[in-house]
Amino acid sequence: MKKEERIRVGISIGDLNGIGSEVIMKTFEDPRMLDFCTPVIFASVKVLSFLKKQLKSSINLHGIDTTSQILDGKVNVLNVWKEPVSISFGKEDPAIGAYAIKSLKAATQALKSNEIDVLVTAPINKASIQAEDFKFPGHTDYLNQELDGDSLMFMITDDLKVGLLTDHVALKDITQAITPELIQNKINTIYTTLQQDFGISKPKIAVLGINPHSGDNGVIGKEDDEVLKPTLEKIRAENKLVYGPYAADSFFGSNAYTTFDAIVASYHDQGLIPFKTLSFGKGVNYTAGLHKVRTSPDHGTAFEIAGKGIADAGSFKEAVFAALTIFKKRNEYKTLTENPLKKQARKPVQRKR
Structure with missing residues (x-):
């Protein structure tokens, strides 16, 4: 060196x-x-x-x-x-x-x-x-x-990156914690992080549903229909490649995660259980934002x-x-954005x- x-x-x-x-x-x-x-x-x-x-x-x-x-x-x-x-x-x-x-x-x-x-x-x-x-x-x-x-828990490997809308929040408090403002802030943080810290110019992000089966059209909870889906529509209107909500139970088992640059989970265990199952011993907890x-x-x-x-x-x-x-990536990004x-x-x- x-x-x-x-x-x-x-x-x-x-x-x-x-x-x-x-x-x-x-x-x-x-x-x-x-x-x-x-x-x-x-x-x-x-x-x-x-x-x-x-x-x-x-x-x-x-x-x-x-x-x-x-x-x-x-x-x-x-x-x-x-x-x-x-x-x-x-x-x-x-x-x-x-x-x-x-x-x-x-x-x-x-x-x-x-x-x-x-x-x-x-x-x-x-x-x-x-x-x-x-x-x-x-x-x-x-x-x-x-x-x-504006920190965000971002679990990363070379091939898998999982961000959380809520991290150390009790399960009973999650639906109250997930607001349109929180969703927008966290997804924007992940989007910026993928660009400046990982060199991905046009990130593709998947979002997992809050309730089982993303609420099943309101049968298993209304939060996905009333909070998550409308907010994702607003984010997509900003020309960001954000998809979902996807039912969390089959998302990782079907290997759907391999087609995205990052996955956004609604709460701690929804994201960390599959992440650690797939990458334990190689994963890193990165504090984005x-x-x-x-x-x-x-x-x-x-x-x-x-x-x-x-x-x-x-x-x-x-x-x-x-x-x-x-x-190093962040310094490169700053250099290029300051003087492209x-x-x-x-x-x-x-x-x-």
């Missing part, structure tokens, strides 16, 4: 009692990863050195105290704290959750100030992170506030196998590669020192 500034990948450590540290270390044990990017793990080099021994990892860690000390060709660990931490693999612990939030907040601040280029988040335990100064159901809602965006790039693996803390050294790092590695690819007649070289990121 040329001697140019590598993309800095900030990594929040997630729940230390889960598999996050293991999949991070397994990803960067491969020295070839350092040809693609410069990782910066927001945690504690003492804690990660302890975990390295516990997990028998071969990774080489470079401890730093400020972002000005980041070195290319190294796995940088920025010390967010220095006190010892008591780790109990597989245990749900609010004290460990507090360290996950310290890491996330520090990484997010570095992202906002351009000291890192992208953010990849290791899994957290949603119960452990709840505190007086952190009342968010997960990463996405926190980043949406901090990065001033933000001014910065954030990805994460498609799995959770996996407490049941934490500390055993058997976690599969495939999804985390894919999350890193996805963040790098999206960052002349492709300019990417300007270096201004970093705080």
Whole structure:
């Protein structure tokens, strides 16, 4: 690789009692990863050195105290704290959750100030992170506030992309949450994301129905006829290739999804069950709709196998590669839209020192 500034990948450590540290270390044990990017793990080099021994990892860690000390060709660990931490693999612990939030907040601040280029988040335990100064159901809602965006959970692989109208919303509240405004905002976000982050000039999007069989003409609920269908008609009038609503029960089994660039599901399980069935271990959770790039693996803390050294790092590695690819694509898109007649070289990121 040329001697140019590598993309800095900030990594929040997630729940230390889960598999996050293991999949991070397994990803960067491969020295070839350092040809693609410069990782910066927001945690504690003492804690990660302890975990390295516990997990028998071969990774080489470079401890730093400020972002000005980041070195290319190294796995940088920025010390967010220095006190010892008591780790109990597989245990749900609010004290460990507090360290996950310290890491996330520090990484997010570095992202906002351009000291890192992208953010990849290791899994957290949603119960452990709840505190007086952190009342968010997960990463996405926190980043949406901090990065001033209109976030959307977008599950991606090379061949399958699934976006959600509602994400962490209780089933009983979904029909009230899905409004014409929400549908338009989310589909517009997906449309723009496919263009700027994936290089698809004229995206083709499928939308799944809210009710079984998309309501069966009102027999199984009126929301599809009264809310979803009229809104999709308005979007199609804007010359966007948006189709549906399709009955969700047969859409994936019939391979209909293979003819679309993205699928929009009405709620969490409607989209994530088929996505994870088709791509588990390779999928990536991408937060679309933000001014910065954030990805994460498609799995959770996996407490049941934490500390055993058997976690599969495939999804985390894919999350890193996805963040790098999206960052480059977005910069290319900005260059072309700002000056469509002349492709300019990417300007270096201004970093705080």
